[in-house]
Amino acid sequence: MxxxxxxxxxxxxxxxxxxxxxxxxxxxxxxxxxxxxxxxxxxxxxxxxxxxxxxxxxxxxxxxxxxxxxxxxxxxxxxxxxxxxxxxxxxxxxxxxxxxxxxxxxxxxxxxxxxxxxxxxxxxxxxxxxxxxxxxxxxxxxxxxxxxxxxxxxxxxxxxxxxxxxxxxxxxxxxxxxxxxxxxxTASIADARPENTEAKARGGARALLGDGAMVRLCVLGFVMFFACYGQFESGLSAYGTEAAGIAPSTLGVALAANTAVIVLAQFLVLRFVERRRRTRVIAAVGVIWTVAWLFAGYAGLGHGSQAMATAAFVTTYGLFGLGEAMLSPTVAPLVADLAPESMVGQYNSAFALVKQLALAVGPAVGGPMGAALHGPYVVTFVLFSLGITVLAVRLGGRLTQAQDHPYLAARSRVVAEHRPERPVEAPAAS
Known part of the structure; x- marks a missing residue:
């Protein structure tokens, strides 16, 4: 650095x-x-x-x-x-x-x-x-x-x-x-930004809303934050205590497991993440979080022992942490690479606003469901997690190679820059 x-x-x-x-x-x-x-x-x-x-x-x-x-x-x-x-x-x-x-x-x-x-x-x-x-x-x-x-x-x-x-x-x-x-x-983001940069910069919010890829990413971001962060301290906590019989102190253990997985896995998954298409990484996170919600379903609806329910519930938070570790080097750089050079702040703020909306709506919806509607709560967020995968795959079709797979794009540029020129043949003697 x-x-x-x-x-x-x-x-x-x-x-x-x-x-x-x-x-x-x-x-x-x-x-x-x-x-x-x-x-x-x-x-x-x-x-x-x-x-x-x-x-x-x-x-x-x-x-x-x-x-x-x-x-x-x-x-x-x-x-x-x-x-x-x-x-x-x-x-x-x-x-x-x-x-x-x-x-x-x-x-x-x-x-x-x-x-x-x-x-x-x-x-x-x-x-x-x-x-x-x-x-x-x-x-x-x-x-x-x-x-x-x-x-x-x-x-x-x-x-x-x-x-x-x-x-x-x-x-x-x-x-x-x-x-x-x-x-x-100046911002060094010229490698992967939408066309018509100046026109988009002048358009402000209208230009942002006219960027189809960014709008799709914001929708995807809302679903991600709603299905994960918006449930941590509200719906999932209520579900754990009411359906799974988790002690309040165990909620602290689950959150600690989430943080521990993030800290330990962040740089272990980084090499894997940065060499693959960003939308495929996000799609994989949707699958991981689907499995996490299935563990949560077992914890509250599986009728196993209390020890098994507790282990499954803590595993849910751990799997969420693994997904977060994969998203952190993926989503924020993608927002930056979608932004015109003079609108980086507006793109970052728009995505932060989407996250804040999800964090506001998530507890309002998930809290009552997690406390009283245990089966529908798990099914709802299994579907939301699968929706992350579907939305991510569809987003991939709207991105350039530099936006979706910057590692491969960078290697292609290096190869092109170092490719030896073909020697010019001398004219044949008459």
């Missing part, structure tokens, strides 16, 4: 470390520590998500016009204010306002960081750059959650103030690190 990429990845892991301190304990903090009740805690989590949905539609244009660096610095500063405000708040209006600032800031940071990674990488190195980002994010979240769990004490509100203060400090460190990054003058 170059110096700019090292700084970006360092800021990425520090921000994830800060989030890991507080995200697992946000509900408990509002409902119990501040004694504002479960309703207020649910509203705060809703505001956290709604703030992200409110700012993401405007984020992409700001990134493309001002550059990702000032947008990242502003977002990190906003998140720092929200985190510190959350730790100091004791009444509902202050808690809700702080949650809105924190949610908006962290949401804007995602496409800004992604655009910086695109600007500092080439098509050949982008897959590994995004794999490293995902690896560091999960590592930071996991370590932050573990350390935060050792510091938190529900009987001492000042312990939560310490957690939120550390989170705010991490965001401010990100501001300092980002301020030292020297971005290249």
């Amino acid at each position: 170059g110096a700019a990429m090292r700084r970006i990845q360092a800021g990425n892991v520090l921000s994830a470390f800060g989030l890991g301190f507080t995200v697992p304990y946000l509900y408990v903090y509002v409902a119990q520590v501040r004694d504002l009740g479960a309703t207020t805690a649910g509203a705060v989590l809703g505001v956290f998500a709604m703030a992200a949905l409110a700012v993401l539609p405007f984020t992409g244009r700001a990134i493309d016009r001002r550059g990702p660096l000032p947008v990242l610095i502003g977002a990190a500063g906003l998140a720092a204010v929200g985190a510190l405000g959350m730790g100091l708040s004791t009444v509902m209006p202050a808690v809700v306002l702080s949650a809105a600032l924190l949610g908006a800031g962290t949401a804007v940071m995602q496409p800004a960081l992604a655009t910086m990674i695109v600007w500092c990488s080439a098509t050949e190195t982008r897959t590994r750059a995004f794999a490293m980002q995902f690896f560091l994010q999960n590592l930071g979240l996991g370590i932050g959650g573990l350390v935060g769990g050792q510091l938190v004490d529900e009987s001492r509100p000042d312990s939560f103030l310490l957690l939120f203060s550390i989170e705010a400090a991490m965001f401010l460190v990100l501001v300092v690190i980002a301020a030292t990054v020297r971005m290249p003058r």
